Amino acid sequence: MTTVPTAIVRKIGQSPGRRAWLRFRSNRLGYWSLIIFTVLFVLSLLAEVLSNEKPLLARYEGRWYFPIVQTLPETTFGGDFPTPTDYLDPFIRAQLAKGDNFALYPPNPYSYNTINYFTRSPNPAPPSSQNWLGTDDRGRDVLARLLYGFRLSVLFAIVVTLVTTGFGILYGSIQGYFAGWTDIGMERFSEVWGSMPTLYMLIILSALFSPQLWLLILLLSIFGWLGTAAYVRAEFLKNRGLDYVRAARALGQSHWTIIRRHVLPNSLTPVITLLPFDMVAAIGALTSLDFLGLGVPPDTPSLGELLSQGKNNLDAWWISLSTFMVLVVTLLLLVLIGDALRDALDPRKALSEVES
Amino acid sequence: MSLLEVRDLSVSFGPREVVSRVSFSLDAGEKLALVGESGSGKTVSAFSLIRLIESARVSGSVRFDDKDVLTLPPAQLRSLRGSDIAVVFQEPMTALNPVLTVGAQIAEALQLHEGLSAGAAQAKAIEALSRVGLPEPGRRAASYPHQLSGGQRQRAMIAMALACGPKLLIADEPTTALDVTTRYQILDLLEDLRRTTGMAILLITHDLNLVRRFADRVAVMERGQLVEQGATTTILDAPQHPYTRKLVNSRPERAVDRPGEGTVVDARSVSVTYPTRLPGIRGWFVKGRFTAVRDVSFRLAPGETLGVIGESGSGKTTLAMAMLDLVRAEGDIRIDGRAWKGLSRPDVRALRRRVQVVFQDPLSSLSPRMTVEDIVGEGLRVHEPSLDREARRQRIIQALADVGLSENGQIEPLLERYPHEFSGGQRQRIAIARALVIRPEVVVLDEPTSALDVTIQKQVLRLLAELQRKYRLAYLLVTHDIDVVRAMAHRVIVMKDSAVVEAGDVDSIVSQPQSPYTRALIEAGAGLA
Numbered sequence: 001m002t003t004v005p006t007a008i009v010r011k012i013g014q015s016p017g018r019r020a021w022l023r024f025r026s027n028r029l030g031y032w033s034l035i036i037f038t039v040l041f042v043l044s045l046l047a048e049v050l051s052n053e054k055p056l057l058a059r060y061e062g063r064w065y066f067p068i069v070q071t072l073p074e075t076t077f078g079g080d081f082p083t084p085t086d087y088l089d090p091f092i093r094a095q096l097a098k099g100d101n102f103a104l105y106p107p108n109p110y111s112y113n114t115i116n117y118f119t120r121s122p123n124p125a126p127p128s129s130q131n132w133l134g135t136d137d138r139g140r141d142v143l144a145r146l147l148y149g150f151r152l153s154v155l156f157a158i159v160v161t162l163v164t165t166g167f168g169i170l171y172g173s174i175q176g177y178f179a180g181w182t183d184i185g186m187e188r189f190s191e192v193w194g195s196m197p198t199l200y201m202l203i204i205l206s207a208l209f210s211p212q213l214w215l216l217i218l219l220l221s222i223f224g225w226l227g228t229a230a231y232v233r234a235e236f237l238k239n240r241g242l243d244y245v246r247a248a249r250a251l252g253q254s255h256w257t258i259i260r261r262h263v264l265p266n267s268l269t270p271v272i273t274l275l276p277f278d279m280v281a282a283i284g285a286l287t288s289l290d291f292l293g294l295g296v297p298p299d300t301p302s303l304g305e306l307l308s309q310g311k312n313n314l315d316a317w318w319i320s321l322s323t324f325m326v327l328v329v330t331l332l333l334l335v336l337i338g339d340a341l342r343d344a345l346d347p348r349k350a351l352s353e354v355e356s
Numbered sequence: 357m358s359l360l361e362v363r364d365l366s367v368s369f370g371p372r373e374v375v376s377r378v379s380f381s382l383d384a385g386e387k388l389a390l391v392g393e394s395g396s397g398k399t400v401s402a403f404s405l406i407r408l409i410e411s412a413r414v415s416g417s418v419r420f421d422d423k424d425v426l427t428l429p430p431a432q433l434r435s436l437r438g439s440d441i442a443v444v445f446q447e448p449m450t451a452l453n454p455v456l457t458v459g460a461q462i463a464e465a466l467q468l469h470e471g472l473s474a475g476a477a478q479a480k481a482i483e484a485l486s487r488v489g490l491p492e493p494g495r496r497a498a499s500y501p502h503q504l505s506g507g508q509r510q511r512a513m514i515a516m517a518l519a520c521g522p523k524l525l526i527a528d529e530p531t532t533a534l535d536v537t538t539r540y541q542i543l544d545l546l547e548d549l550r551r552t553t554g555m556a557i558l559l560i561t562h563d564l565n566l567v568r569r570f571a572d573r574v575a576v577m578e579r580g581q582l583v584e585q586g587a588t589t590t591i592l593d594a595p596q597h598p599y600t601r602k603l604v605n606s607r608p609e610r611a612v613d614r615p616g617e618g619t620v621v622d623a624r625s626v627s628v629t630y631p632t633r634l635p636g637i638r639g640w641f642v643k644g645r646f647t648a649v650r651d652v653s654f655r656l657a658p659g660e661t662l663g664v665i666g667e668s669g670s671g672k673t674t675l676a677m678a679m680l681d682l683v684r685a686e687g688d689i690r691i692d693g694r695a696w697k698g699l700s701r702p703d704v705r706a707l708r709r710r711v712q713v714v715f716q717d718p719l720s721s722l723s724p725r726m727t728v729e730d731i732v733g734e735g736l737r738v739h740e741p742s743l744d745r746e747a748r749r750q751r752i753i754q755a756l757a758d759v760g761l762s763e764n765g766q767i768e769p770l771l772e773r774y775p776h777e778f779s780g781g782q783r784q785r786i787a788i789a790r791a792l793v794i795r796p797e798v799v800v801l802d803e804p805t806s807a808l809d810v811t812i813q814k815q816v817l818r819l820l821a822e823l824q825r826k827y828r829l830a831y832l833l834v835t836h837d838i839d840v841v842r843a844m845a846h847r848v849i850v851m852k853d854s855a856v857v858e859a860g861d862v863d864s865i866v867s868q869p870q871s872p873y874t875r876a877l878i879e880a881g882a883g884l885a
Contacts, residue, residue, distance in 0.1 A: 016725050105466060243721035250680045251735045252708035261734075265725040348862065 023344040030340020037333040044151035051144040053087050053114040055103040058096060067103075086120055108309035110133065110141035110146035112301035118124065124309075124316040136309050142319055146326050150303035153330070156217065157282035161275060162219040168228025169264075169271060176236025176267075177259050180200040183233070190226055198223045206294045213296055220285055224278070228271055234266035270343045280331050287327065303327055359384045359556050360405070360524060365416035367397070367404045374556050376403045377416070380583045382556050384523065387547075388700045389571035389605070393809035394780075398560050398578040401461045402526050405558075406437050421523065427629070439469040442517035446529040448509035452501040458485070459497025462519050469520045469693065475593065484515040489545055494683065507538035518549060525550075528560045535667040536836060537876045543570050564603060568592055608843035610815045613825050615660030615846050616735075620718040620797050620830045621679070626652045626687040628674050645719060648674040649685070650855045656798065659824060661831040663845030665838065665877060671854040672834045676800045680713055691798060705825045709739045712791035716803035718783030722775040728786055729771040732756065735794040756792040758826075759785040760819060781812035785819070793821065798830045805840060817843055838878050842866055850874045 014022075025031050049056065054067040060077055073082040077095045084094060088109065088210075096103040110116065110131070116139050119125045123139040133142040175186045202219050208310075209215050238244060240263060248258050285301075289295035290304025303323055310320025358381040367375040375397040381386050392398045404414045418425040420737065421440065428436065445451035451591040453461060462484055463477035472480065478497070485493035501509055510530060515570050517525060527546065531539040542815075543566065550557055559571060562614040567574050567588060574592070575585035577600065584597040594602040628649040633639045649671045654664050664672045681704070688695055697708065712735075715721035722731055732752045736743055743751065753767050761782060763770055769848035775783055784804065791799055804820065805813040817840065825828060833844055841848055841862065848866075849859040850873070857871045869875040 014777075015727075016776070036776055065628065090365040210474070243715035243717065246677075246682055247713060247787070248734065249682060249715045249716065250708060251790075251794070252705040252738050261726070262723050262732075266723060 001076075007108045009123075011342060018346045024340055027076060027340040027343055030336050030343075033333045033336035033340070035338065039153055040150070040330075044154065047144075047147045047151055050106055051108040051147050053109055054111075055087060055096070055105050058101075058103040060096060060101050062100070086117075087116045088114070088116060090118060093346075108141065108143055108147075108349075110144040112145045113140060113299055114144065115139045116141065117139035121354070124313055126316070127318050133322050134316065136306065136319055137313055137316070141257060142322055145301045145306060146303070146322060149303045149306060150326055150330065151324075152213075152296070152301060153283045153286055153303055154279075156213065156286050157192055157279040159217055160220050160224060160282040161278045163217070163229050164224035164278065165271060165275065167221070168225035169232050169268075171225065172232025173236055173259055173267070177231040177240055177255070179237060183237075187233075190229060193223075194226045196223070202289065203292075203294055206289075211295065211297050213300070214248060216286065216289065216295060220282060224282070228274065228278070231270040231274065232267055236263055239266050244304065263317045273338065273342045273345055276341065278332045280334045280338070283327075283330065283334075357384060359386075359421060360558075361417075361419040362405065363417045364417075365401060365404065365414070365418060367400050368413045369408070369411060373580060375404065375580045378580075379578070380582065380585060382524070382558060382715070384556055385550065385554045387550065387557045387559065387570060387572045389561060389567040389574045390577060391561060391564065391567055392577035393603075393811065395579075396577040398577045399528055401577070402528065402558055402560050406441050406443075407433060408437075408443070411787070422504050435469065437463055438522075439520040440522055441524045442520070442522035443527065444510070444513050444517050444525065444527045444530045447533045448506065448513045449501060449533075452516075453635070456500050457500055458504070462497075462512075462516045465516060466519050478823075481515075481519065484519045485512065487518070487549070488512070488515040490515070492602070501553060506534050507541065510534060510538075510542055514542075514549070518553070518555075522552065522555055524556045524558065526558045526560070529562070531561070531566065532561075533834075534765060537667065539566070540569070546570075558863070562773075564592065564606075564810075576603065576729050582708070588644070602811050606814050607839055608814045610843045611821045612661065612844060613659060613819060616658040616828055618657055619655050620658055620692060621654070621656035621832070622690040622693075623655070623679065624653045624687075624688040626675065626685050626689060627677055628671070628678050629681055630683045647854050649678060651687075652849070652851075652856055654786055654849060654859070656830045656832065658797065658830055659828040661824065661833050661845045663841040663848040664832065664834045664851060665836060665841055665848060666851035667836060667877075668697070670851040672851050673802055675833055676713070676832060676834045678801050679798075680711055680800055681708075681762065705738070709735075709794050711798045711800065712796040713800040713802065714784070714787050714791050715806050717807045718780055718787050719775070719807075721787050721788075722783055724775055727772055727774055728752075729755075729774070731786060732789050732793050735790060739794050751793055752789075755789040756786075758792060758823065759789045761785045761789065774807075779812075780808050781816060782810060784812075784816055788816075788819070792827070795827070796829070798832065801831055801833045801835075803835050803837075804833070806835065806837060813840075820844065836877075850877070 041070060043050065048068065050067060056068050058065045058067055065072060065076070067087065072085050074080070074085045074092070075082050075150070077085060077092050079085065079092065095101065114133065116135055119130060119135060119139060120128070123135050124137045125131060125135040125139070127134045131141050133146070135141055146283070169198065171186065171190070175183050201223070206215070207233055245262055248262050286295060287304040287307065290302040291308045293308065294299070295304055296302050303326065306319060306323040310316065310323060313319060360382040362381065363379050365375060365378045366373060378401050378600045380388065390398045400409060400412070403409050404412060405418050406692070407414065407426065414426055420436070423436070425433070425436065451459065459478060459481045462481035463474065466472050466477040466480055467474065469868055470715065482493045485496050490496045490511050491510060496504070496512070504512060530546070531542050533626055534542065546557060547570065559566070561567060571588045573586065573587045576583050576591065576597065578599045579707070584591060584595065584600045589602060592604055595604050618860070626649060629645045629647045631643040632646045634644040652675055664675060666672045674683060677683045679689055689709060694702065694707055696707065729752055730872060732783060733748050736748050736751055752771065756767050756770065761767065761770060775786065778786065801820070805816050806818060820831070821844065824831060831844070833841070835841060845862045847860065848862050848870070849856050849864065851857065852873050858869065858874050860867060865874065866878060869878055
């Protein structure tokens with residue numbers, strides 16, 4: 001008698017997870033944000049192919065080379081020294097363009113640490129046909145650094161989010177399921193842990209150890225699980241008293257199975273909702289640490305390091321503006337995905353649909 | 357000229373029409389009951405009269421006091437709400453603001469609608485509280501909602517609704533959240549107030565006992581349609597529409613066998629206590645004890661049903677949980693001669709197989725993220741791990757067949773579904789199947805029908821009686837509903853304030869209750885008080 005949007009038509013045997021996905025898809029802003037974010041991320045995973053100073057493929061005097069995976073001395077292409085080839089050198093370029101020779105360069109012929117010694121203007125150079133988004137103060141291509149930096153930030157955020165979420169779920173579920181003294185003890189511990197000044201700890205620890213990405217992941221993870229654990233604990237405390245858990249206990253089911261089969265699947269809603277926001281927080285943390293110079297090692301492509309260059313070279317507007325845009329777009333996409341997820345998992349919306 | 361004239365009222369949410377072309381009228385001082393099961397659209401219709409549901413599209417015409425409510429500008433609508441038309445909600449705890457005193461909330465309405473000064477409004481609020489029969493109205497006005505009992509809160513809600521002298525009171529299930537013994541006091545109060553103020557009352561309810569006792573006229577709704585209306589006695593004694601007939605005949609019938617011989621459950625002086633915090637410094641060192649169940653003994657034979665009745669807070673559910681060993685109890689509970697206490701883990705597990713449970717609310721007792729097959733099959737995984745997938749599936753299908761759950765005569769297509777795809781009655785059948793699939797001897801029924809509509813209630817009770825006959829099950833039936841006890845129980849224990857006040861055969865308890873408490877419970881349930 002009535003028409004229902006196709007996305008909400010109930011099919012037989014639809015699991016709650018599937019229905020949440022359908023609701024998520026019906027939120028166009030969030031759904032498209034997810035698609036755009038995924039495309040950007042996949043592109044950045046292919047950064048070596050898209051932005052590299054080495055040609056993907058070259059033919060020189062009848063022989064085929066794959067410079068992108070091979071280290072070739074300059075003598076290969078008629079140079080004088082047995083040093084690794086600088087493919088940006090006009091001489092090498094000329095050699096590779098002679099006669100039958102040919103080289104297939106990536107769309108952006110710079111890697112994140114390629115220094116363009118042949119730029120026409122002094123560093124930092126403004127955007128030009130050579131460097132589409134200009135160079136930084138050491139002559140490295142900004143676009144290449146942004147691409148690699150974006151990839152690093154997202155990968156970093158994914159790892160940190162997975163580690164903190166995993167540990168938070170473990171901690172929170174033990175705490176919430178067993179409640180009582182277990183809960184009190186573990187809660188006191190997490191309060192003490194949470195009251196440590198995270199930023200100072202990071203500064204102290206990064207001064208003690210040489211800066212490394214894995215160290216940063218570890219540091220952010222050991223302070224990042226508290227939020228997830230608190231949510232999971234609250235959900236467990238709520239769900240453990242529900243009748244289906246009591247029914248499972250009356251059946252004689254073991255604690256571990258009750259946690260895994262009954263309570264956990266029904267307690268993950270806030271965790272899943274939080275995932276994109278956790279990633280936002282991790283990207284923000286990495287960027288700010290890099291900005292302060294406490295983050296990744298100097299040569300690593302990083303958005304925070306670019307921002308700090310932008311601050312030091314205010315007249316080189318292309319550095320700060322483009323980095324800022326990348327950060328804004330990344331974080332905005334993640335927040336929009338998070339909003340859509342929250343709506344899709346909202347129990348009240350789920351309820352109104354059940355009634356219909 | 358009627359006070360309220362509703363013509364062709366339709367309400368829809370998005371594409372879904374939940375009320376279609378409902379017409380009725382109400383005279384000043386008249387009591388109309390709007391009756392129907394949950395989801396019939398009775399509450400939505402009533403709230404649409406004052407456009408209280410924001411997301412709804414409302415069409416038709418509602419004339420109140422010669423004003424067209426549906427086209428009234430917002431300012432006038434607001435002055436109509438609360439002053440000329442007042443609402444009493446089902447759950448007074450959530451309808452009252454917990455951080456304001458009761459007096460302040462009533463005074464707020466008076467200041468808003470009558471423009472009284474703060475002092476005058478406060479005085480009038482106290483007067484309103486005394487009018488609804490609250491003792492010590494001055495002190496009550498300064499109380500917060502949580503300091504009042506359920507019945508007192510509902511009185512305070514009514515005082516609030518009546519403070520501005522409305523011409524129409526909409527009472528949405530005003531007694532459902534209350535204990536049976538206070539229900540009729542609230543109805544009597546409404547009747548008294550109607551007599552003195554001359555207001556009209558629109559009572560929304562699913563309880564025909566209330567209707568028979570209270571209303572002048574009754575309108576019956578089914579799936580958004582008004583199927584029948586007329587004088588209360590005419591409708592209830594000679595219902596015309598099949599749905600009304602079904603509602604009127606929904607009182608459960610007794611269809612149980614004699615109990616068998618022997619004893620499956622033997623409980624002796626069972627007590628359950630909880631530690632509580634004592635107030636003040638003393639509470640730091642000494643823990644108080646709250647006794648939820650005090651010294652209860654009973655026996656249960658195969659095929660026998662023991663009804664446990666009492667008001668909420670009387671300890672009846674705690675007793676049931678103690679029998680399942682889900683709360684720690686003192687005393688001795690033996691099932692087939694084996695006590696819970698001192699058993700090793702595998703033995704406890706083996707004993708659990710003999711005692712199963714069906715809870716009140718089938719929505720919260722089934723995990724929303726598991727399929728029917730997983731839910732029903734869980735007990736088999738625990739207690740008969742040797743079954744392979746196919747054998748387990750056969751047992752699940754057998755259990756679902758036992759509880760009469762099928763779709764077009766087929767059971768298998770149901771196995772892959774999730775609880776949300778079933779109605780309340782079907783969910784309760786799934787919960788029963790989960791309990792029965794491991795073939796227990798005793799089943800604890802914790803208010804098994806109170807979350808269900810009356811017509812479904814009758815079916816579920818009939819099913820339970822059938823299963824009892826088939827498998828010689830012993831039931832421990834916990835309920836507040838005297839009709840359910842009358843239909844199902846062989847023996848009854850009546851609990852009040854954690855202890856048993858009366859025990860005996862169901863016939864003698866129902867026909868000749870000894871204690872005044874039991875009498876009040878029974879009279880309230882029967883609608884005769």
